[in-house]
Amino acid sequence: MEVGEDGVTTTATLIETTKNEAPTVQFGKNLWIAVVTAEIGAVSLQAGKIYSYNLLIDDKQEVAVKGNLRTEGFLTDADTPVPQKALGYKSNILPSFAIPAEKPQDLFIAQASCRKMHGQGDDALAYLDSVLESYSKETSPQIKNRPQQLLLTGDQIYADDVAGILLRFAGTQGDTSRVGEETIAIRVDTTSKTEELSAEHVTFPPYLRQHVINTYAGFTSGAAGCHLMSFEEFAGVYLNSWSLRSWNEDFYRRINEILKEPTKAKIASVAKDLLEGTGTLDDPNFLSLMKDVDNLMGEAKKYVYHEKLTEILKGSPSSEKYTKWLDKIKNTLERELKEVANFAKVLPQVSRVMANVPCYMIFDDHEITDDWNLTQRWRNQVYSKPLGRDIIRNGLMAYAVFQDWGNVPSEYKAIEETGEDTTTLTERTRFLRLTAEYCDRVATQTGLDTLRSEVIGPMETLLGMGSEASKVKWHYNxxxxxxxxxxxxxxxxxxxxxxxxxxxxxxxxxxxxxxxxxxxxxxxxxxxxxxxxxxxxxxxxxxxxxxxxxxxxxxxxxxxxxxxxxxxxxxxxxxxxxxxxxxxxxxxxxxxxxxxxxxxxxxxxxxxxxxxxxxxxxxxxxxxxxxxxxxxxxxxxxxxxxxxxxxxxxxxxxxxxxxxxxxxxxxxxxxxxxxxxxxxxxxxxxxxxxxxxxxxxxxxxxxxxxxxxxxxxxxxxxxRERPDEHIKTDIIPTNQESLKTGYQKVVQRHQDTFISGVSxxxxxxxxxxxxxxxxxxxxxxxxxxxxxxxxxxxxxxxxxxxxxxxxxxxxxxxxxxxxxxxx
Structure with missing residues (x-):
């Protein structure tokens, strides 16, 4: 469908593409990803028009098409199993997009940054959904009234500052792991042996990662109690940040309880259940994860538990130190639950924005860790530690897959082609293929004895973690x-x-x-x-x-x-x-x-x-x-x-x-x-x-x-003059009435600014x-x-x-x- 700038619907035209097929690529046990590109042929896209698109899903083992956006439920509003907004803003209408206008006066560019799931405030990206929805209702819509590009300028996720409940559930879909059993390496000092430990929330529980992150990874983040470590955790947070469909069922069920009853009492009840409720070996509560110092943690306990924490957890539950520690965890969990619920409430709107506006992204520090590459001392401190390198590598692997691949798809070739000249491959392609190889070995649990020498080592070289500069250049235009x-x-x-x-x-x-x-x-x-x-x-x-x-x-x-x-x-x-x-x-x-x-x-x-x-x-x-x-x-x-x-x-x-x-x-x-x-x-x-x-x-x-x-x-x-703002007044020091009324208006204006949050x-x-x-x-x-x-x-x-x-x-x-x- 094409809609002209005057709002008149013209005859639908199918734009032929020279390449409109993309195989899914496996990045773990249950994680398959495809980046679909449409290379336009003889008929090019024109500014000033609206284009809709569909996504056809088939199975190479069968001839028939298995599904599309309609059959997968993306074109209608739904409440179950999770809320879904019709991607086309009307039932059974395809999502659409506009390429940027040719004249500056018709451009509408949107930008945003710093989006943390449990961060304070509303999710402002949802406001763009309101703009698009209004546009879809206009009788004579003009291109300049809808966003034509969305530029996300950094911190699309917060890898260092993660909500405890998100860390608990991000790596799984249902009861199954997305990627597989990964390990991270920890070394106490340059003379000691490197240990490989399971990189998941049972070995390294939520809220207890601060010590291991600061001491053994060398990071400087002060909010690292739930810092991401494995590729699976990074991938899960990206998925959870953009679509409710990727959420673990139990994760969504608990957040939905708060959405149905957004009261302090309900939030406290959900937090108490997560923290202290009846848990099983397969689904332990937070407290059992954190307290089982001797059994559950295995060899990781010496890295996770510092002296003060061990003293608290092994002390009496009625002790003052233990009570303060537990209250702090509980208060943190309650604050996070409130904000995660607010995030979930509008996430379907954000997903719809992403489906209707061309988007470009770039990392800042929080995609990896706060203070990433801040100083030379920081680099020396972190890159000399295996755990520091592992976390940064896993973060950049996820960035490449979930952000950068879509920025410059032409620089990524995930699947090797017949007769391919490997000497001409871009560094981005080399890095992506090593990422896929890493995930394949983890998923199948094969080739692990040479994983570091054959896969991780070359990745670290590409990323400049040794003596050479980074070979992967992340800028683009x-x-x-x-x-x-x-x-x-x-x-x-x-x-x-x-x-x-x-x-x-x-x-x-x-x-x-x-x-x-x-x-x-x-x-x-x-x-x-x-x-x-x-x-x-x-x-x-x-x-x-x-x-x-x-x-x-x-x-x-x-x-x-x-x-x-x-x-x-x-x-x-x-x-x-x-x-x-x-x-x-x-x-x-x-x-x-x-x-x-x-x-x-x-x-x-x-x-x-x-x-x-x-x-x-x-x-x-x-x-x-x-x-x-x-x-x-x-x-x-x-x-x-x-x-x-x-x-x-x-x-x-x-x-x-x-x-x-x-x-x-x-x-x-x-x-x-x-x-x-x-x-x-x-x-x-x-x-x-x-x-x-x-x-x-x-x-x-x-x-x-x-x-x-x-x-x-x-x-x-x-x-601009604001009709609701108190008018500025010149204060005449020698005039008592001027002093009185003038200062009253000044005070009122400052109070209004604070209450509204608008300056x-x-x-x-x-x-x-x-x-x-x-x-x-x-x-x-x-x-x-x-x-x-x-x-x-x-x-x-x-x-x-x-x-x-x-x-x-x-x-x-x-x-x-x-x-x-x-x-």
């Missing part, structure tokens, strides 16, 4: 209507100035691979670039607060143990682009060659929009403009209960007290300075790459050479953003809108909508063209 979108890999090819210093997220040689010097279409109106970590971060936070905090926080925890850079959790991540000046300036310089750039990012757990103008040499006008569009988190609201972070005062502090951040820089110059200059700026000016802010430059001080470049960064606010600059609730374009003379205005629920206090009264809109032109105008100066 694709067309978005009239422009090209480049997705950056900022995790696996970093540069490290020293053991503990902030890394350069992309080295110089790698930057040339990820962002080409010459664009395929130099006349394109702009370029889109995805960086999981925002390139343009909060000005004052990065310039002042975070570096200072990272320098002093994390030496000792509340109990006096060493943490931070020394050991344990690194509280303040040192991986903002701005923390490594050479890498940041190098990236900005490359982006400036594209003239007009949209950066799409997540990671930071708030939404925002920033703009940077760039001047080269002594040019009077800026040579390029970069917009930073950040959307985070889709389900993992940050510090929801810390009201002061949402106040307008803190918002202004975080964004430079409403001012611009300006810097000037010199490359490879010997500089001399006259006049009074701060010690910090003198030190900066001695660097090969000398970059200093204009703020704080003392009057009369001069540098003997003009800067090689300059830039100005500012954060945008929603400038003008930063978006704290769970959100997904919409990017659209408007003609602006010879350039374009970018509209960055955020979908989220308005209001924190009463969920029943919350409303969904684009309550924040940031608007910026891709061309500097007026005062924006005045270049930064040292005065």
């Amino acid at each position: 694709f067309p978005t209507g009239p422009v090209q979108t480049y997705v950056l890999n900022t995790r696996t090819s970093r540069e490290y100035p020293s053991l503990n210093a902030s890394p350069g997220l992309i080295p110089a040689d790698e930057l040339k691979l990820q962002l080409p010097e010459v664009l395929p279409n130099p006349e394109a109106p702009f370029v889109m670039v995805v960086s999981p970590v925002p390139v343009l971060g909060l000005a004052s936070f990065e310039e002042l607060i975070q570096p200072a905090a990272a320098a002093v926080v994390g030496i000792k925890d509340s109990e006096g143990s060493e943490v931070g850079v020394i050991a344990g959790e690194i509280e303040f991540d040192l991986e903002s682009w701005a923390f490594n000046v050479p890498a940041f300036e190098r990236l900005i310089e490359r982006l400036n060659t594209y003239k007009k750039v949209l950066l799409l990012s997540g990671d930071v757990h708030f939404g925002s929009t920033a703009v940077l103008d760039y001047w080269k040499g002594t040019d009077a006008a800026p040579s390029g403009r970069i917009l930073q569009l950040t959307s985070s988190a889709s389900k993992n609201a940050w510090m929801e209960n810390l009201a002061f972070f949402k106040s307008a005062i803190i918002q202004k502090i975080f964004t430079g007290i409403g001012a611009d951040l300006e810097k000037v820089g010199w490359k490879g110059k010997v500089l001399s300075v006259t006049g009074k200059v701060s010690i910090r700026n003198r030190h900066r000016l001695r660097q090969d790459l000398a970059v200093i802010p204009t703020a704080g430059w003392q009057t009369g001080a001069k540098v003997n050479v003009e800067p090689d470049y300059r830039w100005r960064l500012r954060f945008l606010a929603d400038e 003008r600059r930063l978006i704290w609730p769970s959100n997904v953003s919409k990017i659209t374009f408007e003609e602006d003379g010879t350039s374009w205005k970018v509209h960055h809108e955020f979908f989220f629920r308005k209001g924190n206090r009463k969920p029943a009264e919350r409303t969904v909508g684009a309550h924040i809109k940031h608007v910026a032109s891709l061309k500097a105008m007026g005062d924006e063209t005045k270049r930064p100066q040292l005065v």
Whole structure:
């Protein structure tokens, strides 16, 4: 079916494909995966039209087709065995999609990041389902009213921070294992023997993995009590995150109890049953898993149970330590159950979004572990440990299968073809085939004695876990209507100035691979670039607060143990682009060659929009403009209960007290300075790459050479007038009535901001953003809108909508063209 932009249904046309068949590939005992690609023949897909599709499932042993989306129940709403939404938004209508429009003014790009099943807040991806549903009801639908691409910019799963109930059930479908019995390797030190232990929730119970993860894997995550370890666990979490159909029946039954009766009493009852209820050897309760120190754990107990935990579990159940420990587990489980139920409630809507919008993804750190490749010390600490390498490898195997394979299917060939020249295979293909070989040996329990030498070893080499750099390059690019979108890999090819210093997220040689010097279409109106970590971060936070905090926080925890850079959790991540000046300036310089750039990012757990103008040499006008569009988190609201972070005062502090951040820089110059200059700026000016802010430059001080470049960064606010907002009032200090009414309105405005969760600059609730374009003379205005629920206090009264809109032109105008100066 084709639906024109005017909404008129035209004659159905079957688009012939040159390749429309894909065999399923086995990745374990009960895990079969197919990536179906349709290579279009003579008739190409056209922008401005809607295309529907079907999926035919057959059995090679028989001629007849065995099923399709209709026969499998995907085209109708259903309540059992799990809820299902009709993928076509109407009964027996196929799902559909639109390719991005050819004109920017007709584009609708959506972006989101940071989606944790038990994270706080709503699952904002479900809001896009409401948009698509509204579109399907329009009598004259326009293409620009439906999402044409969805970009997921990182942390699609949280491998380190997993709900206990998800860890308990993710690896099984019914009573059967998805992949098979896997092992992980643990070595106490470089001189001791490596032990192979079963990698599942009985050997390593939920809530008890923190010690083994920090001590024997070397990870620094502070929320690793349920950290994923095996490929089966990673695969199960991916499946459970996108479709209710993949959920273990017992898992869904328990969550459904809460969905039917969402009360504190019911949540407490389900938690108590999971924790302390009658369990069997095949289905032990959480407490029996955690307490059976001597019998159930076998040889793994010496790695799981540290001294304090052993003392608690072997003590009397009525002891104070035991009671506190049990209460903590119970409270955690209850919080997780509440949020997992909220997640499950709208998961059918999210699945429907994925079926109707072309989607591209990239990892950030949580797909593997928090702080992944944070510093050189972290890498040395983790990659020297077999368990650290095993977990990272399993995570990347799952990422390749469940995310990246769909991004660039042409670089993956899972099945060997007759007469194939193996010397021409891509590194992605080599890695995928090794993954399949690993899963086959695990599923059949054959060839295990050579699994590490013949399969795991080559995989580690491909991933750069030894002395060589990673051979698998995870970056990629694709067309978005009239422009090209480049997705950056900022995790696996970093540069490290020293053991503990902030890394350069992309080295110089790698930057040339990820962002080409010459664009395929130099006349394109702009370029889109995805960086999981925002390139343009909060000005004052990065310039002042975070570096200072990272320098002093994390030496000792509340109990006096060493943490931070020394050991344990690194509280303040040192991986903002701005923390490594050479890498940041190098990236900005490359982006400036594209003239007009949209950066799409997540990671930071708030939404925002920033703009940077760039001047080269002594040019009077800026040579390029970069917009930073950040959307985070889709389900993992940050510090929801810390009201002061949402106040307008803190918002202004975080964004430079409403001012611009300006810097000037010199490359490879010997500089001399006259006049009074701060010690910090003198030190900066001695660097090969000398970059200093204009703020704080003392009057009369001069540098003997003009800067090689300059830039100005500012954060945008929603400038629309709000009818429900208390009008701002000038306060006249000498007028008593003005003081009284003015301050009352100021207080009321701040209170309203906190209650609603809606500010003008930063978006704290769970959100997904919409990017659209408007003609602006010879350039374009970018509209960055955020979908989220308005209001924190009463969920029943919350409303969904684009309550924040940031608007910026891709061309500097007026005062924006005045270049930064040292005065």
